[in-house]
Amino acid sequence: MGEYSPGTALERMLRSLIQHEEEFRELDAAAGDGDLGVTVRSAAAAIIEWLLQSRTTGSTRELLAGIAQVCASTSPSTFGSLVSHGLAAAAKALDDEQGDDISSLVVALEAGIATVHRRGRAEPGEKTFLDALIPALQVARTATSVAEALPLMRVAAIANTEQMASAVPKHGRAAWVGERARGIPDAGSVVVIRALEALDGSDGRPWDVDTVSQ
Amino acid sequence: MRKIMNAPKDFVDDFLDGLLRAYPRDFRSVPGFPRALTRVEPPGASPKVAIVTGGGSGHLPLFLGYVGQGLCSAVAVGNTFSSPSADAILAATKASECRKGVLYLYGNYSGDGINFDDAADMASDDGIETVTVRATDDVASAPPAASGSRRGVAGLTLAYKCAGAAAAADYTLSETAKVAARSLANTRTMGVGLSPTIIPEAGRPTFELPEGEMELGIGIHGEPGIRREEMRDANRIADLLLDGVLAELELTTSNRVAVLVNSLGATPEEELYIVYGRVADRLAADGVTVHRALVGRYATSLEMAGCSLSVMALDDELTSLLDAQSYSPLLRLF
Numbered sequence: 412m413g414e415y416s417p418g419t420a421l422e423r424m425l426r427s428l429i430q431h432e433e434e435f436r437e438l439d440a441a442a443g444d445g446d447l448g449v450t451v452r453s454a455a456a457a458i459i460e461w462l463l464q465s466r467t468t469g470s471t472r473e474l475l476a477g478i479a480q481v482c483a484s485t486s487p488s489t490f491g492s493l494v495s496h497g498l499a500a501a502a503k504a505l506d507d508e509q510g511d512d513i514s515s516l517v518v519a520l521e522a523g524i525a526t527v528h529r530r531g532r533a534e535p536g537e538k539t540f541l542d543a544l545i546p547a548l549q550v551a552r553t554a555t556s557v558a559e560a561l562p563l564m565r566v567a568a569i570a571n572t573e574q575m576a577s578a579v580p581k582h583g584r585a586a587w588v589g590e591r592a593r594g595i596p597d598a599g600s601v602v603v604i605r606a607l608e609a610l611d612g613s614d615g616r617p618w619d620v621d622t623v624s625q
Numbered sequence: 626m627r628k629i630m631n632a633p634k635d636f637v638d639d640f641l642d643g644l645l646r647a648y649p650r651d652f653r654s655v656p657g658f659p660r661a662l663t664r665v666e667p668p669g670a671s672p673k674v675a676i677v678t679g680g681g682s683g684h685l686p687l688f689l690g691y692v693g694q695g696l697c698s699a700v701a702v703g704n705t706f707s708s709p710s711a712d713a714i715l716a717a718t719k720a721s722e723c724r725k726g727v728l729y730l731y732g733n734y735s736g737d738g739i740n741f742d743d744a745a746d747m748a749s750d751d752g753i754e755t756v757t758v759r760a761t762d763d764v765a766s767a768p769p770a771a772s773g774s775r776r777g778v779a780g781l782t783l784a785y786k787c788a789g790a791a792a793a794a795d796y797t798l799s800e801t802a803k804v805a806a807r808s809l810a811n812t813r814t815m816g817v818g819l820s821p822t823i824i825p826e827a828g829r830p831t832f833e834l835p836e837g838e839m840e841l842g843i844g845i846h847g848e849p850g851i852r853r854e855e856m857r858d859a860n861r862i863a864d865l866l867l868d869g870v871l872a873e874l875e876l877t878t879s880n881r882v883a884v885l886v887n888s889l890g891a892t893p894e895e896e897l898y899i900v901y902g903r904v905a906d907r908l909a910a911d912g913v914t915v916h917r918a919l920v921g922r923y924a925t926s927l928e929m930a931g932c933s934l935s936v937m938a939l940d941d942e943l944t945s946l947l948d949a950q951s952y953s954p955l956l957r958l959f
Binding site: 436440442443444445446448449450453483484486487488489490491492493496530531532582591 | 634681703704705706707708709710711712734735736739740743824826827829831832844846847848849
């Protein structure tokens with residue numbers, strides 16, 4: 412599988428997401444219903460369990476399809492369902508030979524984002540996790556390796572999420588809060604950012620709802 | 626947090642287990658799908674249109690309490706405040722009598738929409754016809770121009786009642802769906818929250834509300850409402866809710882309504898009746914006849930304190946459907 416080891420990085424990322432449960436809960440509760448921490452934690456824990464039990468040695472395509480299935484059954488919330496559909500679409504876009512190289516990453520991201528866009532019925536710029544994913548995809552296209560892409564993706568996702576924090580959300584439960592969600596970063600985008608940080612091994616700056624919302 | 630529970634992660638499965646054992650004559654789980662429940666059909670029942678509903682847990686008697694005679698036929702149960710899986714919805718669909726088609730009737734939440742749509746696609750592959758109607762009765766959740774994006778709340782009670790009666794009276798699938806859609810088009814709801822709710826698995830309140838304040842326009846997931854203001858007396862709260870609801874209801878063609886005063890969980894019935902008394906006075910003064918009133922717990926948000934008011938404008942058909950007999954052990958209906 413080359414020097415970049417997806418199995419290890421994936422598990423590290425999932426454990427990191429579990430560590431951030433309270434941050435996701437707090438950001439989501441400020442704008443929505445507060446179940447995102449539970450959603451992400453339970454899905455990440457179930458994926459780790461599945462990885463350990465299945466000891467999958469299959470292709471990236473099989474890995475993504477398997478994770479999509481675990482998400483759909485353990486965490487079918489809005490976020491969990493969209494991530495599941497996105498991962499399933501990413502899996503379908505790859506063939507069995509494709510794996511952990513940069514062109515596979517771009518192909519998988521393009522397919523996954525297109526599906527999240529279609530199924531979630533949100534447009535870019537409406538303060539959803541598309542606003543972290545799309546800038547990340549754009550910079551991934553300019554990179555020559557996954558190792559080069561990850562920090563660029565992280566920076567792009569953070570920049571756009573911070574910029575979007577001042578916007579009023581137009582989708583999901585956060586849209587009902589309207590004006591009051593101004594200043595709070597989108598919780599789903601922060602999940603994407605925490606995942607990218609874990610993948611490229613950087614330490615994330617904590618996002619404090621109380622300070623950003625003032 | 627003081628909650629009567631075992632492991633927080635088992636909250637939903639534990640309450641479902643107890644509920645199924647409390648009412649074995651009324652509910653059954655679908656073999657292999659503990660999160661899909663059906664009503665127990667009376668012997669010799671003829672095939673009718675089935676109504677399948679579902680949504681997150683934490684709202685009892687919504688959603689599964691509306692599975693019963695003259696109501697829904699099956700329900701898919703999600704985690705607390707989180708959509709059921711498409712597989713559970715499909716299992717509830719297939720376990721229902723579905724030869725005459727299935728109406729998917731549920732609240733307008735994005736996760737539920739994704740999973741019900743997935744289930745509808747899978748059901749279609751199996752030759753089962755489905756039609757979807759989503760409740761969007763909460764006036765506080767979006768302006769009138771975006772009414773299609775509003776969330777569904779306690780008004781579902783009245784839609785379940787009318788659509789359930791239509792299905793029981795052997796309406797076709799499209800006729801049943803039209804009744805459900807018209808019930809909801811004629812219904813508006815607005816709520817007020819007085820204290821937050823705690824998701825068992827999260828263990829923390831979803832928001833903080835200072836003493837002496839109330840959250841006007843709150844939803845049934847503890848989502849913040851449209852604005853916070855100073856706590857008022859019952860008559861003033863009733864006025865705020867009724868004004869919000871009546872602003873959008875056309876009562877000129879119909880001066881008959883059904884009224885639902887609903888507890889969001891912790892608010893006692895005494896307080897609900899005080900609200901109802903004011904609503905009844907106001908409606909009487911406007912020359913509006915209350916054909917039916919429901920006062921109690923119909924759509925809750927765990928231990929949240931507060932209430933919601935729903936008003937449904939009635940025509941002759943909706944009146945007779947609303948009056949039809951129905952039964953679920955979790956509900957006080959007529």
